Amino acid sequence: MEFRIDRTAFAEAVGRAVRALPARTPVPVLGGLLLEADAGRLAVTGFDFEAAVRGEADAEVVAPGRVLVPGRRLQDVCRVLPEGPVSCALEASRFTVEADGTRFGLSTLPLAEYPATPASPPPCGTVDADAFATALAQVAVAAGRDDTLPLLTGVQLRLEAGGMTLAASDRYRYAVRRLEWKPEAAFEDVLEALLPARRLLDLVRSLGRRGDVRIGCDPAGSGMIGLEGGRTRTALRLLDGRLPTYKSLFDMAGAAVAEVECEGLAEAVRRVAVVAEPNSPVRLDFSAGGSVRLRAGYGDDVASQRLPATLTGAEEVPVAFNPAYLLDALTTFDSPRVRLELMGAGQRALLHAVPDSGAGAGAHRHLLMSVRQLV
Incomplete structure (x- = not known):
């Protein structure tokens, strides 16, 4: 095996594939990256049974072949390589990397012990890469981080002919985002899949934000969802189960409605929360007089700080929130103003954007449970 490749292209392919490697593993070969050189291209693959990432780059292949190299060590080497062409070769059991007079020799891992990577699931449709990455980031903040409750660490993906819906919840908050996608002509079913939020976020970042992401679906067969963008292909294994339904939770009939400048409210929460003890709430007192007072x-x-705000449906509404949860929610909105539908202390509050044009309202919604104990 021998090939020559541009340093930037090599580093990018390795950097994408290394996202699939586990932080720790009792199986040494799973810490390796599979390099395959053939027919003018280099493919770099990382796989840990739960996720797979394959990145490709153009290369001048002198001798085709395959080699398994310690992944993070190879990534460290790529970071310090000088710019320009890089020559790589397999010499007996050593993989060499050379550029502009700098030469590295890396040990290899037993290729025969490396597991077969999953085949790409059949395509379901495509979605704009930037819109998908943005929507995923908006809902993933609501996913749980307690691995003893794996169901709540996921993002639920729902695909149907009329659109795509992403949702996540950790029991105290529930984020939902709907966006457009282009299903394949043969796609007629409704498909739901629960995917680990942190791994999904990381894999989507490897695809970039340009062009389209092709979605592959085969949950009943391989138990995986495939995502492909540019020259990177990924696959992610599904979690068991599905999230509780949210339609009844998002029914806010009879709620008071407040509107406030989004960034101003987020900055005020950051400011007053400085004096709050860990896990202590920030109180918001909305009044029909045209303001909201924050206290902690x-x-x-x-x-305390007072901000301009409007309130309809009540003379005043006091609510309190975990400041970290409230900030997580506010920072996912990209509109100047945010609308809060408020049921009162200790009850649900639904946040969504107030776009300048009025278009797109309700595409992203974030439900928070307010704290019963007011400060």
């Missing part, structure tokens, strides 16, 4: 802290250690 106890005793002599307190902070």
Whole structure:
């Protein structure tokens, strides 16, 4: 095996594939990257049974072949390589990397022990890469981080002819985002898949934000969802189960409605929360007089700030939220103003954007449980 490749293209292919490698593994070969050189291209694959990433780059292949190299060590080498062409070769059991007089020798892993990577699931349709990455980031903040409750660590993907829906919940909040996609002509079913949120976010970042992402679906067969963008292909194994339905939770009949400048509210929450004890709430007192007063802290250690806001449906509504959860929600909106539908202290609050044009309202919604104990 021998090939020559541009340093940037090599580093990018390795950097994408290394995202699939586990942080720790009792199986040494799963810490390796599979390099395959053939017919003018280099393919770099990482796989840990739960996720697979395959990145490709153009290369001048002198001798085709395959080799398994410690992945993170190869990534470290790529980071320090000088710019320009890179020559790589397999010499007995050593993989060499050379560029502009700098030469590295890396040990190899037993290729025969490397598991077969999953085949790409059949295509279901495509979605704009930037819109998909943005939508995923908006909902993933609501996914749980407790691995003892794997169901709540996922993002639920729902595909139907009329659109795509992403949803996540950790029991205390529930984020939902709907966006357009282009299903294949043969796609007529409704498909739901629960995917690990953190792995999905990381894999989608490897695809970039340009062009389209092709989605492959075969949950009943391989138990995986495939995502392909540019010259990168990924596959991610599904979690068991599905999230609780949210339609009844998002029914806010009878709620008071407040509107406030989004970035101003987020900045005020950051400011007053400085004096709050860990897990202490930030209180928001909305009034029909045209303002909201934020308060945090106890005793002599307190902070407050008043902001312009509108309130309809009630004379006043006091609510309190975990400041980290409220900030997570506010920072997912890209509109100047946010609307809060409020049921009262200790009850649900539904946040969504107030676009300048009025178009797109409701595409992204974030439900928070308010804290019963007011500061």
